[in-house]
Amino acid sequence: MLEVTDLHVSYGNIEAVRGVGLTVEPERVTLVLGANGAGKSTTLKAIAGLQKPHAGTVRLDGRDITGQAPHRIVRQGVALVPEGRRVFAPISVAENLRLGGYAADKSAFADTLAKVYDMFPILADRRSSPAGLLSGGEQQMLAFGRALMSQPEVMLLDEPSMGLAPVVIDAILAKVAEMAQAGIGILMVEQNAQAGLDIADRVVAIARGEVVYTGESGDARNQASVLRAFLGEAALADRSS
Known part of the structure; x- marks a missing residue:
């Protein structure tokens, strides 16, 4: 379980997040x-x-992950699918998915990839296609699949x-x-x-x-x-x- 408590985030003098808890x-x-x-x-x-928040805590299964580097947070089990999908357009669907699994247990890579292709059959069909040639909906599915490759x-x-x-x-x-x-x-x-x-x-x-x-x-x-x-x-x- 993810627990966010009294989170505060500022951009300069502007406090954008004030005590969020969820x-x-x-x-x-x-x-x-x-x-x-x-x-x-x-x-x-x-x-x-x-x-980086200036106050508050973020805990995953009771472990404090507040303000850690993004790659460390991914390794601990939290994956972000950003606004706008942000797929790597020039490279293939399969290569995008491989990049998504960079921080995950390598011994489980093949099994995780199979599960992603099972959940998103269109990605299996387009695995050799450049990601930039996918439709908007297909790119969103690829962004989901890329995040799932980190085993979150x-x-x-x-x-x-x-x-x-x-x-x-x-x-x-x-x-x-x-x-x-x-x-x-x-x-x-x-x-x-x-x-x-x-x-x-x-x-x-x-x-x-x-x-x-x-x-x-x-x-x-x-x-x-x-x-x-x-x-x-x-x-x-x-x-x-």
Whole structure:
């Protein structure tokens, strides 16, 4: 289990994350909602070691991993799938996956790769193709597969549906649910709130760097605080009128 407690992150004099606390449990999807600039992606980066927090703790199975180098955090079982997919376009699908397993147990590489190809058959079909020639949805699946190659306990997903057609979004988020069912804890930032709520077990809403709501996904749909954090005051007023 991943536990984040009283996390604070600043960019110069601007405190982007102020006391965020959340948990990510195995086999469950925790959805993070909030307006642009609320601190959602910064929270993921701090957990992954890409942004150093100035206060708070991040623990994985009770081990303090706060502020460690990203490669050490990957080795301990936390993998980030960044916004925009960030696949290595010139090299093949297979080579992208191989890079994803650089920090993992090499003796399990073949078995892990087989599981990735089983979960994402399109990657097996396109294993020799340059990643840059894949469609947006296929690249997102490759980004998932690359993270899975590190054999993670927890996956951090930053806007996995960004830039994708609605029919593709459904397929991508179905894969997120499948990864959770395989035993991985998922922490997902997602602007498509409705689609995210369809697969989420738990919801955390962040506004201005602070958690304003935490609860089960079924309860979150009718919570004004969640709508306010995600949609803003004007949109909330429109829904009430």
